[in-house]
Amino acid sequence: MNRTTIDFWVGIFVLIGIGAVVFLALRVGNLTSLTTTPSYRLEAHFDNIGGLKLRAPVKAAGVAVGRVDRIQLDPRSYEAVVTMRIDNGYQFSKDTIASILTSGLLGEVYIGLAVGGDPQMLADGGQIGKTQSAVVLEKLISQFMFDKASSAPAPAGAAK
Amino acid sequence: MPADALGRGVRRLGAGTINAVVRIGYAARFFVAILTHSPQSILRVGLTTREIYFAGVLSLVIILLSGLFVGMVLALQGFDVLEKYGAGDSLGVFVALSLVRELGPVVAGLLFASRAGSAITAEIGLMKTTDQLAAMEMMAVDPLSRIVAPRFWGGVISMPLLAALFSVVGVFFENIVGVRLIGADSGTFWGNMRAGVGFWPDITNGIIKSCVFGVAVCLIAVFEGYTAKPTAEGVATATTRTVVIGSLAILALDFVLTVFMFRGMGAK
Numbered sequence: 001m002n003r004t005t006i007d008f009w010v011g012i013f014v015l016i017g018i019g020a021v022v023f024l025a026l027r028v029g030n031l032t033s034l035t036t037t038p039s040y041r042l043e044a045h046f047d048n049i050g051g052l053k054l055r056a057p058v059k060a061a062g063v064a065v066g067r068v069d070r071i072q073l074d075p076r077s078y079e080a081v082v083t084m085r086i087d088n089g090y091q092f093s094k095d096t097i098a099s100i101l102t103s104g105l106l107g108e109v110y111i112g113l114a115v116g117g118d119p120q121m122l123a124d125g126g127q128i129g130k131t132q133s134a135v136v137l138e139k140l141i142s143q144f145m146f147d148k149a150s151s152a153p154a155p156a157g158a159a160k
Numbered sequence: 161m162p163a164d165a166l167g168r169g170v171r172r173l174g175a176g177t178i179n180a181v182v183r184i185g186y187a188a189r190f191f192v193a194i195l196t197h198s199p200q201s202i203l204r205v206g207l208t209t210r211e212i213y214f215a216g217v218l219s220l221v222i223i224l225l226s227g228l229f230v231g232m233v234l235a236l237q238g239f240d241v242l243e244k245y246g247a248g249d250s251l252g253v254f255v256a257l258s259l260v261r262e263l264g265p266v267v268a269g270l271l272f273a274s275r276a277g278s279a280i281t282a283e284i285g286l287m288k289t290t291d292q293l294a295a296m297e298m299m300a301v302d303p304l305s306r307i308v309a310p311r312f313w314g315g316v317i318s319m320p321l322l323a324a325l326f327s328v329v330g331v332f333f334e335n336i337v338g339v340r341l342i343g344a345d346s347g348t349f350w351g352n353m354r355a356g357v358g359f360w361p362d363i364t365n366g367i368i369k370s371c372v373f374g375v376a377v378c379l380i381a382v383f384e385g386y387t388a389k390p391t392a393e394g395v396a397t398a399t400t401r402t403v404v405i406g407s408l409a410i411l412a413l414d415f416v417l418t419v420f421m422f423r424g425m426g427a428k
Contacts, residue, residue: 003206006213013217017321020328024363028256028331028353 039066039085040124044098044111049080050134051109052100058084060113065090068111084111092128093118099132109134187383194312194382197305201313207306211314215276216322222275223268223322224329230263231255231330235337239344252349253356255334260357260366261422264327266414269373272319273406277381280311281402284385285395308386312378319374320367327366365421369414376413377406 049071058066066086074081086092095116102109113128122128201207234255242248284307287293293303331353338344357363381402388398 006210007206009217010209010212013212013220013318014321017216017324020321020324021363021367023328024260024324024331025359027350028260028327028357028363 038088040088041069042066042084042086042092042122042126042128044082044084044128044131045074045077045079046082046098046100046131046133047079048133048136049082050100050102050136052082052111052134053109056108056110058086058111058113060090060092060115065113082111091121094120094122094126095130096122096128097130097132098128100134102134183387186387187379190383190386191379193304194309194379197302198309198313200302200305201309207310208313208317211310212318213314214279215272215311215315216318219272219275219318219322220325222271223326226267226271227264227326227329228333230267230326231259231332231334232337234258234263234330235334235342239338239342248344249348249352250356251338251344252335252353255338256331256353256357257362259327259330259334260362262414262418264330265323265366265369265373266410268323268326268370269319269377269410270407272315272322272374273377273381273410274403276315276318277377277402277406278399280315280378280381281385281388282395282399284308284311284382285388285398288386288388289390289392289395291390308382312382315378315381316371316374319377320370323366323370323373361421365417368421369417372413372417373410376409380406380409 052068052071054068054071056068057064058068066084068082069085070081070083072081072083073079092113093116095118097114097116099112099114100109101112235251238254239248239251242250242254284293287303287307293307296303296306335346335349338349339346384398384402384405388394
């Protein structure tokens with residue numbers, strides 16, 4: 001076969017091969033979200049973070065506005081310290097409430113931000129004061145059961 | 161005499177072990193020799209492009225067709241199982257992850273070993289049988305840099321590209337089956353896929369895997385061809401060995417690489 005024909009087909013091959021890698025990176029993977037959009041840090045203390053994981057989304061009104069950057073345990077207060085990276089485009093007031101929520105019964109765990117009415121906004125490194133911990137299903141069930149047991153009318157035999 | 165038979169068996173075991181160790185050592189030195197002879201073959205780009213054409217471009221048809229069918233079958237089977245647990249929305253993630261992490265590099269590697277690896281072995285083996293390699297040495301042309309190194313590099317360059325194309329075709333036809341045929345929602349399909357597949361751990365590890373498989377298969381192919389017995393039977397045996405050892409090497413390396421790459425990913 002002619003040398004130039006071979007060169008041509010090899011060129012096409014390498015081009016579509018590289019195109020495939022780019023497609024995987026941009027369309028299948030999430031490289032676009034990896035390229036760091038300018039963001040700032042917010043911190044929140046929780047009693048219990050439940051199943052929250054690194055890189056979990058931070059949502060306000062259901063819209064993803066950032067990601068969980070770091071999860072640590074405060075060695076003095078034994079609270080979980082969650083650091084979030086919020087996109088620079090979004091500002092939150094000082095009385096914002098951060099709560100750990102689950103999408104659906106088995107869905108992913110994320111942090112929901114409910115914005116308050118304070119005119120002052122949280123700056124980089126600011127701390128969200130009001131937080132709501134994850135709901136642990138076992139605790140909820142046991143609470144419900146003990147509640148039922150204590151408030152139930154005494155059995156007929158015990159009334160006498 | 162039983163003692164004599166026993167002695168013969170032990171001798172055969174010893175000879176086999178020594179032979180295996182010698183071959184592994186020879187293959188390692190051969191690998192180093194290819195690397196030291198590579199600069200010349202890279203300078204003469206035409207030689208390597210020709211081999212990329214034979215190993216890569218001509219393998220495209222089988223790779224793309226396999227990717228197409230693997231993607232479609234995965235979509236059907238995956239949807240069937242996922243839907244039982246009400247997780248049909250995760251179809252995109254499931255198929256994309258299995259293609260990018262495992263099936264892309266491994267299946268493309270197996271096909272590459274049988275399609276291109278065997279051809280490389282047969283070509284070099286036949287050149288040796290017909291004394292073409294010896295004739296080259298007589299003409300002061302080094303067969304290692306003129307014949308072996310370009311074939312090695314042609315395969316090594318082709319392999320990751322073929323694996324990536326395999327994954328892309330698989331994902332694309334999975335999308336067609338999942339969205340058009342089964343009726344999954346196109347938006348959740350792509351959205352969940354992009355949320356679940358990360359560029360850094362998943363896609364880069366798949367590319368690293370396919371590069372390692374490419375080096376392994378091409379080394380085995382050129383080594384088997386270069387050391388083939390210069391007879392018709394010898395070339396046939398060498399070609400068979402390339403496919404068998406190459407495929408087993410891919411599967412074994414895949415396990416080892418997976419252990420190192422994805423260990424502790426869940427506990428992150």
